[in-house]
Amino acid sequence: MTVMTNVKLEQFPYSEAAKKALARKPQLFIDGEWVDSTGGATLEVIDPSSGKVVSHFVDATNDDVDRAVAAARRAFDDGRWSDLPPMVREGMLHKLADILAAHADELAELEAIDNGKPKGMAAAIDVPGAIGMIHYMAGWASKLGGAEQIEPSATPRGLFHSYVRREPIGVAAQIVPWNFPLLMAVLKIAPALTAGCTVVLKPAEQTSLTALRLADLIQQSGIPNGVVNIITGNGHTAGDRLVRHPDVDKVAFTGSTEVGKIINKTATDSLKRVTLELGGKSPVIVLPDVDPKVAGPGTAQAIFFNSGQVCVAGSRLYAHKSVFDSVLENFVEASSFWQPRASLDPAGHMGPLVSDEQFNRVMGYIEQGKKAGASVAVGGDAPASEGGYYVNPTVLVDVKPEMSVVREEIFGPVVVAQRFDDLDEVARQANDTRFGLAAGIWTNNLSAMHKLAGKLKAGTVWGNCHSMIDPALPFGGYKESGLGREQGREGVEAYTELKSVIIAL
Ligand code: NAP
Numbered sequence: 001m002t003v004m005t006n007v008k009l010e011q012f013p014y015s016e017a018a019k020k021a022l023a024r025k026p027q028l029f030i031d032g033e034w035v036d037s038t039g040g041a042t043l044e045v046i047d048p049s050s051g052k053v054v055s056h057f058v059d060a061t062n063d064d065v066d067r068a069v070a071a072a073r074r075a076f077d078d079g080r081w082s083d084l085p086p087m088v089r090e091g092m093l094h095k096l097a098d099i100l101a102a103h104a105d106e107l108a109e110l111e112a113i114d115n116g117k118p119k120g121m122a123a124a125i126d127v128p129g130a131i132g133m134i135h136y137m138a139g140w141a142s143k144l145g146g147a148e149q150i151e152p153s154a155t156p157r158g159l160f161h162s163y164v165r166r167e168p169i170g171v172a173a174q175i176v177p178w179n180f181p182l183l184m185a186v187l188k189i190a191p192a193l194t195a196g197c198t199v200v201l202k203p204a205e206q207t208s209l210t211a212l213r214l215a216d217l218i219q220q221s222g223i224p225n226g227v228v229n230i231i232t233g234n235g236h237t238a239g240d241r242l243v244r245h246p247d248v249d250k251v252a253f254t255g256s257t258e259v260g261k262i263i264n265k266t267a268t269d270s271l272k273r274v275t276l277e278l279g280g281k282s283p284v285i286v287l288p289d290v291d292p293k294v295a296g297p298g299t300a301q302a303i304f305f306n307s308g309q310v311c312v313a314g315s316r317l318y319a320h321k322s323v324f325d326s327v328l329e330n331f332v333e334a335s336s337f338w339q340p341r342a343s344l345d346p347a348g349h350m351g352p353l354v355s356d357e358q359f360n361r362v363m364g365y366i367e368q369g370k371k372a373g374a375s376v377a378v379g380g381d382a383p384a385s386e387g388g389y390y391v392n393p394t395v396l397v398d399v400k401p402e403m404s405v406v407r408e409e410i411f412g413p414v415v416v417a418q419r420f421d422d423l424d425e426v427a428r429q430a431n432d433t434r435f436g437l438a439a440g441i442w443t444n445n446l447s448a449m450h451k452l453a454g455k456l457k458a459g460t461v462w463g464n465c466h467s468m469i470d471p472a473l474p475f476g477g478y479k480e481s482g483l484g485r486e487q488g489r490e491g492v493e494a495y496t497e498l499k500s501v502i503i504a505l
């Protein structure tokens with residue numbers, strides 16, 4: 001069944017604030033100032049709703065990367081940030097969050113223009129999420145604690161005084177993807193600053209606009225020069241240079257598992273500390289007791305939110321065989337809510353995909369699935385549009401575990417729906433993947449909920465909800481979905497080293 005082709009994809013005008021941001025001269029934010037690149041190369045900003053080029057930004061050279069790292073190194077080594085009273089650092093971070101809040105509408109619009117997500121979604125989720133993340137992380141600056149006394153265990157009491165200091169790691173290189181550009185940038189910067197580190201951040205080449213605006217706002221926050229440096233450019237050049245740089249102490253990356261593995265190998269040469277938040281193929285399990293009218297729209301949201309371009313997207317649906325047909329029917333019905341529209345269309349819930357490349361990748365997977373024998377329950381095609389990278393919400397059924405649409409991260413609005421018989425079987429199916437980022441369980445049966453939550457190999461398990469991410473809760477992946485945890489206390493501690501001090505008395 002295909003219900004949503006030939007949707008009228010109207011384009012909407014940009015605001016004056018957005019036009020101003022798009023008209024800015026391509027520059028880099030290094031040592032608290034806007035500076036020209038040492039090279040002349042630029043990259044294009046493309047609005048995925050129209051496919052049109054709307055601005056340009058710097059493609060940083062090796063020299064630019066080196067300058068940014070040198071600025072972060074100086075800012076760390078002279079203690080202008082880490083030696084400040086923690087409450088002062090905390091205050092500056094709260095101020096930054098307040099400045100973001102004052103620019104919320106503009107930031108949401110820029111995110112919509114750059115990434116293609118509906119402005120309403122960016123305004124409801126990305127921007128408040130980023131603001132909340134800064135407020136939450138700021139609090140740790142004064143709560144993390146510095147030193148803890150621990151009595152030695154092997155010597156008589158009173159002969160030694162020993163304690164453990166918690167210190168910032170140093171300079172952090174942070175590389176983020178295009179699916180939640182501002183939120184990801186802040187999710188990286190905030191815990192690093194809280195811990196006392198300094199930062200060089202590289203946004204994804206598809207989405208640099210909000211990171212550049214964030215630099216302007218950091219300038220206004222009182223955070224000293226050089227503490228946050230933001231450079232734009234290509235991953236395989238500027239990103240790679242950052243990861244290899246001898247003056248970088250820690251690398252934090254969010255993106256594809258493929259690039260994550262390269263980064264991990266490169267960073268290992270100099271034993272840099274590494275945090276990786278990578279891909280997923282998250283299962284969503286519907287048990288027989290749930291009302292299909294609740295499970296249908298709930299599990300549709302789990303995949304179609306942000307056009308399925310979410311690392312935790314619920315891209316494998318498992319419904320118990322006794323309710324499979326009714327869940328599927330309600331899911332397909334709910335798909336019309338996610339009909340793609342231009343990102344500035346106030347009626348939109350789902351926008352286009354981020355790029356031509358991503359469009360071709362997703363359509364390629366759908367074709368592979370069809371060729372391998374999958375049937376299309378809804379979607380499976382692109383709506384007619386003049387430019388733009390729209391894909392209709394798609395449900396594939398009659399799939400087999402070995403198909404690429406079941407095994408690989410598609411990162412688009414595509415779900416594969418399968419049946420199961422009992423809890424052990426579905427736990428096995430759900431875990432039959434190289435990924436382990438997240439999972440969803442829909443049931444009111446408490447015992448089954450907790451049993452399954454224990455069995456699933458995933459960093460986050462949701463019950464009767466999905467994509468519910470909170471700054472206080474550690475986030476990260478099992479298996480090839482990542483290394484380490486972000487957010488919560490663990491997320492700040494990941495930017496620190498422990499030092500034991502033992503003094504003979
Ligand atoms: P990606 O290549 O992993 O990009 C993520 C970031 O890493 C970008 O800033 C990228 O720079 C940079 N990068 C790329 N190669 C690098 C290298 N060798 N060294 C250092 N940095 C490097 O992701 P993508 O190409 O944009 O998307 C491809 C697929 O990745 C998607 O289809 C999806 O399956 C997955 N993905 C997952 C997530 C997630 O949250 N888990 C997010 C985005 C994408 P550029 O700006 O030049 O690309």
Ligand code: MG
Pocket residue numbers: 235
């Ligand atoms: Mg890339």
